[in-house]
Amino acid sequence: MKILQFIPTIAFGDAVGNDTIALRRVIEEMGYETGIFAESVVPPLDKSVALTVKDMPDLAKNDIAILHLSTGAQLNFDFADFPCRKVVIYHNITPPKYFEDNDPFIRDINTWALEGAKYLADKVDYCLADSQYNKQHLLELGYQCPIDVLPILIPMKDYQKTPNKSIIRKYDDEWINIVFTGRIAPNKCQEDVIRAFVCYKKYCNPNARLFLVGAYKEENRYFQKLWKYTQQLGEKDIFFTNHISFDSILAYYKIADVFLCMSEHEGFCVPLVEAMLFEKPIIAYNSSAVPDTLGGSGILMNTKDPIIIAKMIERLCKDTTLQNQVLRNQQIRLQDFEYEKIKKQFETYINRFIQE
Amino acid sequence: MSEAISPINIEEIMQQIRNEILESGYTDDMLSFDDVELDDGNFQFDTFNKEDFNKEVYDLNHRWNIQTYRNLGSGGMVGFIKKVVRKMIRFYVDPVVEDQNQFNADLVKTMNLMSCYIQEQDATIAILKNRIQKLEEAVRSNKSVQKEE
Numbered sequence: 001m002k003i004l005q006f007i008p009t010i011a012f013g014d015a016v017g018n019d020t021i022a023l024r025r026v027i028e029e030m031g032y033e034t035g036i037f038a039e040s041v042v043p044p045l046d047k048s049v050a051l052t053v054k055d056m057p058d059l060a061k062n063d064i065a066i067l068h069l070s071t072g073a074q075l076n077f078d079f080a081d082f083p084c085r086k087v088v089i090y091h092n093i094t095p096p097k098y099f100e101d102n103d104p105f106i107r108d109i110n111t112w113a114l115e116g117a118k119y120l121a122d123k124v125d126y127c128l129a130d131s132q133y134n135k136q137h138l139l140e141l142g143y144q145c146p147i148d149v150l151p152i153l154i155p156m157k158d159y160q161k162t163p164n165k166s167i168i169r170k171y172d173d174e175w176i177n178i179v180f181t182g183r184i185a186p187n188k189c190q191e192d193v194i195r196a197f198v199c200y201k202k203y204c205n206p207n208a209r210l211f212l213v214g215a216y217k218e219e220n221r222y223f224q225k226l227w228k229y230t231q232q233l234g235e236k237d238i239f240f241t242n243h244i245s246f247d248s249i250l251a252y253y254k255i256a257d258v259f260l261c262m263s264e265h266e267g268f269c270v271p272l273v274e275a276m277l278f279e280k281p282i283i284a285y286n287s288s289a290v291p292d293t294l295g296g297s298g299i300l301m302n303t304k305d306p307i308i309i310a311k312m313i314e315r316l317c318k319d320t321t322l323q324n325q326v327l328r329n330q331q332i333r334l335q336d337f338e339y340e341k342i343k344k345q346f347e348t349y350i351n352r353f354i355q356e
Numbered sequence: 357m358s359e360a361i362s363p364i365n366i367e368e369i370m371q372q373i374r375n376e377i378l379e380s381g382y383t384d385d386m387l388s389f390d391d392v393e394l395d396d397g398n399f400q401f402d403t404f405n406k407e408d409f410n411k412e413v414y415d416l417n418h419r420w421n422i423q424t425y426r427n428l429g430s431g432g433m434v435g436f437i438k439k440v441v442r443k444m445i446r447f448y449v450d451p452v453v454e455d456q457n458q459f460n461a462d463l464v465k466t467m468n469l470m471s472c473y474i475q476e477q478d479a480t481i482a483i484l485k486n487r488i489q490k491l492e493e494a495v496r497s498n499k500s501v502q503k504e505e
Contacts, residue, residue, distance in 0.1 A: 008418075009414075009417060009418050011414050011417075039421075040417035040418060040420075040464075041417075042410075042413065042414045042417045042418075043410070043413060043468055043471040043472060043475070044410070044471075044475065071418075074421065074423075105419060108426070109418075109419075111427060112423065112427075115427055191389040195386060195389070198386060199382075199384070199386070203380075203382050215411065217408075217411060217412075217415075218408075221394060224394050225389070225392050225394055228392050228394065229387070229389055229392045232387055232392065233386065233387060242407070243407050243411060295361070296361040296363060297361055299364065299366060300366065301366075303370075305384070306384055306386065307377055307382050307383075307384055308370065308373055308374070308377065311373040311376060311377065312369070312370075312373060315369060315373065322364070322369075325362065325364055326364065328362075329361045329362065329364070332359050332360070332361050333361065
């Protein structure tokens with residue numbers, strides 16, 4: 001019996017791609033023949049990681065095909081005709097409305113992704129959702145098959161690598177470093193992070209920096225607008241890192257005093273778990289899957305008022321009792337995402353599905 | 357889970373913060389993000405950046421396959437007319453899109469090959485640099501031996 005994974009595009013450093021690669025290892029360890037098949041394999045990844053969909057082997061009735069659903073692709077429609085048992089791992093789809101004014105292509109591809117998700121609603125046998133929020137979305141899309149929640153499998157050992165020393169030397173000082181990680185995208189609302197930071201500098205502490213750690217494209221309109229916004233605000237201590245090496249990402253977590261997330265749409269939000277791992281107190285806006293991932297830890301805000309957020313940052317930095325309580329809660333929550341735990345959960349779900 | 361999360365009374369802290377803001381008279385008079393207006397970007401580069409190149413290749417791999425079919429919503433008579441028009445022009449639009457997709461696919465393949473070529477060249481250059489460095493060191497040590505003699 002084969003358990004094969006399918007993904008529209010697999011690329012280095014992408015959360016969904018990372019999850020797919022991590023799960024492949026688990027399936028291999030379970031003793032099944034496996035493989036990853038994608039419409040596009042983006043260099044530097046090559047066929048040692050994934051083959052193209054047209055290279056997939058013949059599927060038998062008792063084989064299992066797992067589709068990672070997060071973006072628009074023809075694969076989402078073709079998957080319905082696979083002659084085997086079908087599982088969807090749902091990572092959620094960013095609502096097209098966020099790209100209305102700045103990226104019509106992504107708007108259309110996400111609209112297409114939602115069409116694909118709806119199309120598959122009565123054509124798959126089982127679903128795994130990264131979060132309760134994602135499960136709820138599948139139910140809203142009309143899925144009636146069994147759905148279980150399985151957080152993203154994060155190989156925690158990878159984070160034990162040595163962080164970039166020059167970044168630590170440069171910024172690990174008395175200043176307050178506020179960090180948010182995630183690609184520059186309108187649903188992640190980096191402008192709200194900037195607004196809170198500007199208020200923090202103005203009303204609480206002028207010795208502070210903001211690091212927006214995430215990839216962007218120079219010609220992306222949302223990035224251009226954020227860039228111009230920081231220029232017009234006259235703020236010099238805001239840093240856009242763009243795509244950086246893994247050891248640099250680790251360094252930014254290391255130097256962070258607070259992890260600030262104002263995102264309005266997340267299917268899971270791996271950076272929250274990363275912040276927990278690095279023992280950085282989290283302040284996050286209450287939206288989408290963020291409360292599921294925090295699971296009662298961190299500080300969940302129901303407002304985006306930049307002055308209130310700024311004062312909360314100040315409180316969290318100064319009040320060590322509060323900070324310790326937040327960090328303790330985050331460490332407890334982090335245990336739920338341990339690699340072995342999620343791996344075991346996945347094995348249990350898949351074994352149960354096989355026996356059904 | 358052995359230990360349970362102890363809830364923090366965020367609302368109480370928020371109330372204290374709100375009172376503090378009220379007393380201090382802090383105001384949010386910052387420029388609104390919605391008021392930022394953009395000029396058109398340009399696509400000129402002065403230097404080659406490998407990270408940017410890889411990102412562009414990533415996007416090409418993601419975007420090459422254009423679909424003719426677009427969801428038109430379900431808006432009564434207008435929606436119906438749009439769907440009829442979509443069906444009527446399909447015979448003309450589909451071949452054009454297919455040609456475009458063929459071109460796009462060729463372009464993406466070319467760029468992926470280019471990416472492989474750059475990686476191979478990088479590896480070759482690294483080996484050659486290493487050899488040059490070793491040769492330079494050998495020449496230098498040879499010269500110093502000759503001077504001593």
